[in-house]
Amino acid sequence: MSQPTTKASVNDFVVKFANVNGSGSASANNLFAKSILRMGIPVACRNIFPSNIQGLPTWYEVRVSEAGWLGRRGGVDLMVAMNPQTWDKDVASIDSGGYLFYDSSKPLPASKFRDDVTVIGMPITEICNKAYTDARQRQLFKNILYIGALSALLGIDPIEVEKLIGEEFRAKEKLIVPNVKAFLLGRDWAVANLADVDMRLKLERSGKVGDRIFIDGNSAAALGAIYGGATVCAWYPITPSTSVAEAYARYCKKLRTDPETGKARYAIVQAEDELASIGIVIGAGWNGARAFTCTSGPGISLMQEFLGLAYFAEIPSVVMNVQRGGPSTGMPTRTQQADILACAYASHGDTKHVLLFPQDPHESFEMSATAFDLADRLQTPVFLMLDLDIGMNDWVTQPLTWDDSRHLDRGKVMTREELDAGKEFGRYLDVDNDGIPYRTYPGTHPTRGAYFTRGTTKDRYARYSEEGPIYVDNMQRLLQKFETAKALVPRPVRTDAERQTQFGVIFFGSTAPAMAEALEGLREQDIHVNTLRLRAFPFDNDVDDFIADHAQVFVIEQNRDGQMRMLLVNECGVDPTKLISVLNYDGTPITARFITREIAEKVGVLKPIPLKKKVAR
Amino acid sequence: MTYLAKPRLHHPKLPANKLGYTRRDYEGTVSTLCAGCGHDSISAAIVQACFELDLPPHRIAKLSGIGCSSKTPTYFLGNSHGFNSVHGRMPSVLTGANLANRELVYMGVSGDGDSASIGFGQFAHAIRRGVNMVYVVMNNGVYGLTKGQFSATADKGSKSKRGVMNVDESVDMVGVALLLGATFVARSFSGDKEQLVPLLEAAILHEGAAFIDVISPCVAFNNHEGSTKSFDYVREHNEAVNRLDFMPPRAEITTQYEPGAVSEVVQHDGSVIRLRKLADDYDPHDRIAAMTYMQERQAAGEVVTGLLYVDPQPEDLHRNLNTVPVPLNQLGERELVPGAAALEQLNASLR
Numbered sequence: 001m002s003q004p005t006t007k008a009s010v011n012d013f014v015v016k017f018a019n020v021n022g023s024g025s026a027s028a029n030n031l032f033a034k035s036i037l038r039m040g041i042p043v044a045c046r047n048i049f050p051s052n053i054q055g056l057p058t059w060y061e062v063r064v065s066e067a068g069w070l071g072r073r074g075g076v077d078l079m080v081a082m083n084p085q086t087w088d089k090d091v092a093s094i095d096s097g098g099y100l101f102y103d104s105s106k107p108l109p110a111s112k113f114r115d116d117v118t119v120i121g122m123p124i125t126e127i128c129n130k131a132y133t134d135a136r137q138r139q140l141f142k143n144i145l146y147i148g149a150l151s152a153l154l155g156i157d158p159i160e161v162e163k164l165i166g167e168e169f170r171a172k173e174k175l176i177v178p179n180v181k182a183f184l185l186g187r188d189w190a191v192a193n194l195a196d197v198d199m200r201l202k203l204e205r206s207g208k209v210g211d212r213i214f215i216d217g218n219s220a221a222a223l224g225a226i227y228g229g230a231t232v233c234a235w236y237p238i239t240p241s242t243s244v245a246e247a248y249a250r251y252c253k254k255l256r257t258d259p260e261t262g263k264a265r266y267a268i269v270q271a272e273d274e275l276a277s278i279g280i281v282i283g284a285g286w287n288g289a290r291a292f293t294c295t296s297g298p299g300i301s302l303m304q305e306f307l308g309l310a311y312f313a314e315i316p317s318v319v320m321n322v323q324r325g326g327p328s329t330g331m332p333t334r335t336q337q338a339d340i341l342a343c344a345y346a347s348h349g350d351t352k353h354v355l356l357f358p359q360d361p362h363e364s365f366e367m368s369a370t371a372f373d374l375a376d377r378l379q380t381p382v383f384l385m386l387d388l389d390i391g392m393n394d395w396v397t398q399p400l401t402w403d404d405s406r407h408l409d410r411g412k413v414m415t416r417e418e419l420d421a422g423k424e425f426g427r428y429l430d431v432d433n434d435g436i437p438y439r440t441y442p443g444t445h446p447t448r449g450a451y452f453t454r455g456t457t458k459d460r461y462a463r464y465s466e467e468g469p470i471y472v473d474n475m476q477r478l479l480q481k482f483e484t485a486k487a488l489v490p491r492p493v494r495t496d497a498e499r500q501t502q503f504g505v506i507f508f509g510s511t512a513p514a515m516a517e518a519l520e521g522l523r524e525q526d527i528h529v530n531t532l533r534l535r536a537f538p539f540d541n542d543v544d545d546f547i548a549d550h551a552q553v554f555v556i557e558q559n560r561d562g563q564m565r566m567l568l569v570n571e572c573g574v575d576p577t578k579l580i581s582v583l584n585y586d587g588t589p590i591t592a593r594f595i596t597r598e599i600a601e602k603v604g605v606l607k608p609i610p611l612k613k614k615v616a617r
Numbered sequence: 618m619t620y621l622a623k624p625r626l627h628h629p630k631l632p633a634n635k636l637g638y639t640r641r642d643y644e645g646t647v648s649t650l651c652a653g654c655g656h657d658s659i660s661a662a663i664v665q666a667c668f669e670l671d672l673p674p675h676r677i678a679k680l681s682g683i684g685c686s687s688k689t690p691t692y693f694l695g696n697s698h699g700f701n702s703v704h705g706r707m708p709s710v711l712t713g714a715n716l717a718n719r720e721l722v723y724m725g726v727s728g729d730g731d732s733a734s735i736g737f738g739q740f741a742h743a744i745r746r747g748v749n750m751v752y753v754v755m756n757n758g759v760y761g762l763t764k765g766q767f768s769a770t771a772d773k774g775s776k777s778k779r780g781v782m783n784v785d786e787s788v789d790m791v792g793v794a795l796l797l798g799a800t801f802v803a804r805s806f807s808g809d810k811e812q813l814v815p816l817l818e819a820a821i822l823h824e825g826a827a828f829i830d831v832i833s834p835c836v837a838f839n840n841h842e843g844s845t846k847s848f849d850y851v852r853e854h855n856e857a858v859n860r861l862d863f864m865p866p867r868a869e870i871t872t873q874y875e876p877g878a879v880s881e882v883v884q885h886d887g888s889v890i891r892l893r894k895l896a897d898d899y900d901p902h903d904r905i906a907a908m909t910y911m912q913e914r915q916a917a918g919e920v921v922t923g924l925l926y927v928d929p930q931p932e933d934l935h936r937n938l939n940t941v942p943v944p945l946n947q948l949g950e951r952e953l954v955p956g957a958a959a960l961e962q963l964n965a966s967l968r
């Protein structure tokens with residue numbers, strides 16, 4: 001494959017900002033992305049940040065795509081290099097024919113630049129030092145200044161930027177004018193001084209965003225918890241999951257405060273650790289409230305013992321795992337899909353858990369609400385498998401939707417009336433032959449329906465028993481319940497190529513947008529594949545069928561060991577040689593270019609010899 | 618070992634409480650603990666306290682961790698929901714249960730290993746948060762269920778049955794509970810029902826974090842000479858600061874005590890704790906003084922028992938979180954789901 005080069009383009013390129021963490025660049029960069037969005041052009045933004053509060057390098061990548069590709073493409077067309085620490089690497093990463101924008105206040109030797117890249121210098125520090133006396137302003141307005149210049153270079157409508165500044169500082173009005181001034185200072189400077197730059201990357205108003213919204217997956221998942229009826233949230237701070245709890249608190253204040261009394265229809269506890277978080281969730285779930293925790297890999301590790309209890313004692317609970325790079329502290333601020341096995345089989349003994357894999361914030365909302373229904377219906381822990389890419393980046397995504405005729409499914413709960421009517425109650429009795437028993441909430445009835453919950457083995461009436469056959473009976477019922485789950489969890493989505501093909505691709509979660517673009521890239525090379533996007537574990541029969549329908553299936557994942565592939569091999573009983581891993585696990589979100597290249601290469605190698613030729617030989 | 622149902626033959630002469638329940642209605646299955654285990658006496662005291670308070674058995678939730686002590690919830694309150702959770706983690710499970718339904722009585726049962734060793738953190742944080750509960754530690758200074766290893770409450774210098782010396786400092790759970798803001802702190806002895814039952818009653822009606830450390834000798838592993846948690850040692854060194862009589866709000870106050878020796882504590886719900894003071898200088902309203910007194914007596918080798926501290930107007934977790942008075946698990950869709958229109962507004966703000 002040829003080296004990618006920057007081509008002249010309208011509304012289709014990648015801008016990357018290289019900044020220093022804590023320098024105030026985040027809000028300026030966000031302003032840049034949002035103003036493009038307001039021009040009706042889809043953008044996909046990704047923050048690549050360090051585990052640090054101030055001083056280390058951070059990057060912000062903005063993919064502009066008229067076609068609506070929302071994954072990472074790979075490569076950079078315009079680098080805004082504001083961090084001397086990472087200069088060499090940043091300059092090297094620009095596609096040939098691309099652009100380098102930098103602060104030219106201090107001269108740099110020619111060896112620091114590239115011949116095949118157009119260099120655009122702007123003496124940002126100098127201009128700021130001249131315009132401002134306050135040290136803080138000098139630093140902060142640097143960022144707004146380069147946004148002003150970029151707006152002139154690329155064709156961002158200044159009206160949109162000014163409107164956004166107005167919205168941003170609605171509560172601190174006196175900041176509006178200085179920010180707008182700084183923006184115009186940068187813009188005017190560029191208009192006067194950069195007129196002869198041959199800028200072939202251009203933005204033009206479009207109508208491709210439609211009614212889509214701009215939101216991060218963690219906020220969407222928190223809203224999903226509110227719509228899913230969750231009243232108890234227990235958590236312990238950990239990147240990248242913290243903003244789930246913070247968003248839940250923020251939205252609850254607005255949506256769950258009793259308008260008359262001002263009292264809370266929710267309870268949030270910042271627990272002392274993840275053991276306590278999941279313990280609180282289990283206690284609340286046992287007692288009939290919908291409860292969840294949000295965490296990341298290290299927290300999942302700490303929760304193992306409790307997760308086994310919840311599985312075995314059959315207690316509804318929801319765990320949102322915003323995955324980051326492991327093992328150990330790993331890459332705490334980078335993304336991965338590397339907790340699949342740790343969650344699917346969490347805890348000691350024989351366990352299996354329900355996992356949901358949202359592909360974007362829209363689905364994070366939807367699946368978050370669904371997780372609470374599933375947890376109650378199946379009386380078991382349910383994992384919402386987010387990752388840092390979906391969770392912490394703002395995505396252009398379909399609006400969140402709620403059908404007012406939708407009801408919360410509280411599952412099989414025996415009521416006081418039913419107990420009074422003499423209905424038989426056995427906590428672990430399989431009445432409906434689906435492996436799911438009935439439960440009662442504590443405090444329901446003075447003389448009936450009380451039972452003892454324990455992590456030790458018990459009979460169908462919840463009585464302690466160490467009898468082998470009774471234990472086996474219970475474990476088999478739990479397996480049957482997992483079979484029942486297959487029909488209740490979100491189905492996978494299959495998309496067939498226009499042409500007949502022997503190649504299939506399985507992917508899931510945040511890989512989805514890059515995969516969509518990669519399909520286009522593959523088609524251009526005359527490579528056709530059918531795809532299956534997994535949305536949940538346990539896998540239903542559609543997954544087995546999809547694998548059976550293809551000679552080779554690529555499984556695309558963001559981890560080292562091909563964990564989903566292992567799960568597929570294990571659970572679907574497929575021939576392992578049929579499943580070929582395509583793995584991206586360097587901590588940055590997978591790119592369309594990577595997927596295209598990997599599949600194209602592998603298909604080239606694998607391409608089966610047509611039957612006729614084989615016979616002729 | 619399987620479940621042993623207690624014969625449910627109701628003796629016609631068994632006295633009933635105001636709700637018409639007899640003591641039997643508050644019992645559980647037959648205990649499988651060692652004969653003479655202190656924990657069984659505490660179970661009996663819990664049965665008596667709930668019976669005397671006329672509590673509807675199903676309005677109590679009993680939760681425990683793991684250990685011989687944590688097994689006891691099977692042996693009392695058979696008509697209550699129970700939860701035998703994981704080792705050292707009862708406090709978090711109880712906290713979650715309490716958040717879900719603030720109207721039930723939460724009885725947390727634990728051991729010294731469960732609460733002072735593996736679960737020390739959870740114990741501390743549940744107390745700190747002021748979870749409205751009765752937290753009973755059946756304290757025998759050993760791990761009973763795993764056969765006699767030292768727990769963190771074993772006294773420094775004490776010898777195990779096998780003759781091993783404990784060289785680590787011991788954890789005083791009462792001291793920790795006082796330090797972390799428990800609003801009801803007491804210590805008692807499994808062999809002293811007269812003291813323990815009214816303490817349990819007062820703790821149940823206390824609307825905050827109530828902690829009771831009950832010394833409960835382990836006859837299998839910690840009842841030998843030289844053990845400070847043996848029956849003999851505690852009987853000999855028990856320094857009771859007060860004896861109490863407990864009157865729930867509805868009970869008529871009839872008995873009279875000599876003035877001077879009696880002090881009354883009126884709790885938030887109107888219930889009255891009447892302290893017959895044995896130690897003149899003891900004031901259960903002063904947290905700092907209580908801590909000092911405890912330390913002094915302990916240094917003198919005494920085990921101080923009684924109601925050590927009580928705040929008659931406690932705050933609890935729900936109050937601090939400002940939750941609605943209706944139990945969260947009873948809120949309906951209308952109160953929980955904001956609906957499509959609210960979501961549309963949110964969408965609009967995100968464009």
Ligand SMILES: Cc1ncc(C[n+]2csc(CCOP(=O)(O)OP(=O)(O)O)c2C)c(N)n1
Pocket residue numbers: 683684685686687704727728729730731732755757759760761762763768
């Ligand atoms: C995670 C875990 N580690 C170890 C054990 C084994 N274990 C069971 S009970 C117990 C000690 C119980 O001691 P204590 O709480 O004092 O109760 P007692 O039996 O003395 O009443 C231990 C270590 C366990 N159940 N779980």
Ligand code: SF4
Pocket residue numbers: 649650651653654655656685686757761762834835836837838
């Ligand atoms: S081992 Fe000790 S604590 Fe356990 S039941 Fe026997 S006497 Fe009680």
Ligand SMILES: [Mg+2]
Pocket residue numbers: 684728729730755756757758759760761768
């Ligand atoms: Mg013990």
